Amino acid sequence: MTNQISEIKINSKKILITLIAFTILLVAFSIWGQYIRYFGVADIRGYWHEFLMDILMSAFYLDSEGNIPAHFNALLLFIPSLLLGLIALWKNSNKDKFRFHWLGLALIFLLLSFDEAASLHERLIKPMRAIYGADGFFYFSWVIPGLIAVALFGLVYLLFFLHLDKKFKFLFFISLGIYIGGVIGGEMLSGYYATALGHKNITYATVASIEESIELIGCSFIIYSLLEYIKHYLPEGMIFKVT
Secondary structure, eight states, X not given: OOOOOOXXXXXXXXXXXXXXXXHHHHHHHHHHXXXXXXXXXSOOOHHHHHHHHHHHHHTTOTTSSSSHHHHHHHHHHHHHHHHHHHHHHHHHHTTOTTHHHHHHHHHHHHHHHHHHHHTTGGGGHHHHHHHHOOOGGGSSTTHHHHHHHHHHHHHHTHHHHHHSOHHHHHHXXXXXXXXXXXXXXXXXXXXXXXXXXXXXXXXXXXXXXXXXXXXXXXXXXXXXXXXXXXXXXXXXXXXXXXX
């Protein structure tokens, strides 16, 4: 008797569309919940209705930690880590020149996933604000070391990026650009509104919800780009096949 492992087929475009659709749904729930928080509802019919409204306000707000969007974000960041780890193993077996760069990317996304789950970067805000007294675009002052980290990443991975084929230069540049734009640029925009208007208003809640969604969309495109890379370069006979 022979053991057969069924091949799992994964459609990269359908994965991308599904992830973006779920992100849009989260944004809608997030803004809806905050609208209810600040403007209320016409009628609350009993305890269950009140319970559901409370869940909508807290469990789906994209600018909160430890709720459904936060766990979804952590999962999204963990998926690229797994895909990058797979690519790194294959590159290592071929003694590829850039195999350690792929491994480094896998570790970076693993750390980003842990960071999102534990909200570690948020802990930098108070000490950085104490040092720089930042407000406005730098109100969430963890973006200062974040910008430095992005610059160092660009220097370390410049040759790696240049060696990629034209298609994947474009895919990785766009997907990483959207992700970093959401993480750093979006946070700076939220900081501007937090300084000008405070945190507890529908304008800030809407801006923060949209800003956080850009990060999720960027990560979705990263997953799509990696699946496309696997489809084009990794050998046949894998447990899953990208279509």
